[in-house]
Amino acid sequence: MNIHSPLDPVAELQATAALPFGEARAMPKSVYTSPAFAEREIERIFRREWICVGRASSLKEPGDYIATEIGGEPVMVLRDRDGTLRAQSNVCRHRMSVLLEGRGNVSRITCPYHGWTYNLDGRLRGAPYMEGNAAFDRKDLCLPQVRCADWLGWILVTLSEDAPDPHAHLAEAAAEIAPYGMERYHEEFREDFVWNTNWKVLAENFMESYHLPVCHAGTIGGLSDIEDSVFPEGRPAYNIHSIMKDPSFTLSVAHPSNTRLEGDWRLKTVLLTVYPSLMITLTPGYFWYLALQPVDPGHVRVRFGGGLAPEFVDDPEGPVHFQALKQLLAEVNVEDKGCTERVYRGICAGMSTPGPLSPMERPLYDFTRYIAGKVA
Ligand code: FES
Numbered sequence: 001m002n003i004h005s006p007l008d009p010v011a012e013l014q015a016t017a018a019l020p021f022g023e024a025r026a027m028p029k030s031v032y033t034s035p036a037f038a039e040r041e042i043e044r045i046f047r048r049e050w051i052c053v054g055r056a057s058s059l060k061e062p063g064d065y066i067a068t069e070i071g072g073e074p075v076m077v078l079r080d081r082d083g084t085l086r087a088q089s090n091v092c093r094h095r096m097s098v099l100l101e102g103r104g105n106v107s108r109i110t111c112p113y114h115g116w117t118y119n120l121d122g123r124l125r126g127a128p129y130m131e132g133n134a135a136f137d138r139k140d141l142c143l144p145q146v147r148c149a150d151w152l153g154w155i156l157v158t159l160s161e162d163a164p165d166p167h168a169h170l171a172e173a174a175a176e177i178a179p180y181g182m183e184r185y186h187e188e189f190r191e192d193f194v195w196n197t198n199w200k201v202l203a204e205n206f207m208e209s210y211h212l213p214v215c216h217a218g219t220i221g222g223l224s225d226i227e228d229s230v231f232p233e234g235r236p237a238y239n240i241h242s243i244m245k246d247p248s249f250t251l252s253v254a255h256p257s258n259t260r261l262e263g264d265w266r267l268k269t270v271l272l273t274v275y276p277s278l279m280i281t282l283t284p285g286y287f288w289y290l291a292l293q294p295v296d297p298g299h300v301r302v303r304f305g306g307g308l309a310p311e312f313v314d315d316p317e318g319p320v321h322f323q324a325l326k327q328l329l330a331e332v333n334v335e336d337k338g339c340t341e342r343v344y345r346g347i348c349a350g351m352s353t354p355g356p357l358s359p360m361e362r363p364l365y366d367f368t369r370y371i372a373g374k375v376a
């Protein structure tokens with residue numbers, strides 16, 4: 001495809017990304033629907049950036065694991081015997097079966113096909129009836145290791161050898177949210193599902209609060225004052241905005257025993273998007289998140305989880321309130337599912353065209369420029 005053709009999604013996106021903020025528009029339709037563009041995103045973004053797999057606290061004991069796919073690559077993340085987080089290929093070194101599925105705990109990794117076994121550190125331990133093959137050498141058959149980091153309690157994994165260390169790369173984001181002490185927030189639930197929309201439609205939905213009063217009129221619309229929102233210019237690795245919450249929403253404001261947060265911080269909620277696809281709503285009392293991975297242009301795999309700040313974990317009423325909140329978040333999610341799946345249907349329509357963005361959608365403008373930079 002000619003890169004200068006107006007039908008080329010990359011060129012179309014560059015044109016949108018070059019607009020000044022005062023004339024910002026939604027991304028071109030092809031960026032959401034083109035299979036070739038989706039493949040380019042896998043190659044340039046999901047196989048090169050740090051991708052969130054979940055919360056490190058969900059892997060507590062040695063042998064606790066999560067099996068996942070990063071940019072189409074089966075990867076397992078586990079808690080090793082020495083307590084470190086380890087990520088490695090989840091494919092057997094014999095005839096390449098995928099090894100672990102879902103989540104669980106193992107003392108060793110056993111291939112479900114012919115029973116080769118691996119230690120948690122990926123070294124091949126047992127392989128039945130292989131003595132007769134002179135080329136077989138256990139030492140050559142370890143599971144390839146994958147870079148993994150614990151950033152403020154988030155498990156981040158990358159297939160890239162060159163991606164900068166997230167502690168440096170995200171230092172500015174960490175500083176912006178430092179007062180919350182997010183690393184000590186405790187995950188209370190997590191779920192996985194697939195929605196019928198493009199991953200960027202869902203990401204964009206999460207990073208703007210412009211839709212709260214209407215899309216979420218039945219749930220949280222009235223609890224958030226979007227006119228008080230602050231939308232700083234996005235940074236290369238993330239965007240962030242904040243809204244103030246009504247103190248009647250007890251869990252979303254600082255617990256009386258929370259002495260870390262002062263002044264406005266006690267009422268402030270931040271919405272942080274760590275590129276490409278970790279979206280965190282962080283409040284003084286609870287957090288919830290989405291970690292996204294594209295399946296194909298029209299489907300996104302979503303990991304949805306959340307939990308409580310330590311003061312609410314320690315308060316006997318905290319988990320009770322959280323059950324109510326979880327119900328509310330589930331209803332919010334149903335509203336977001338409806339909105340984002342309708343957007344995807346609209347994007348696929350023949351007569352639709354991308355419209356102008358509100359200044360309240362500042363993070364979408366920054367996200368557009370991020371995507372444009374990565375796929376160029
Ligand atoms: S493919 Fe794993 S033991 Fe054969």
Ligand SMILES: [Fe+2]
Nearest residue numbers: 205215216336
């Ligand atoms: Fe929403």
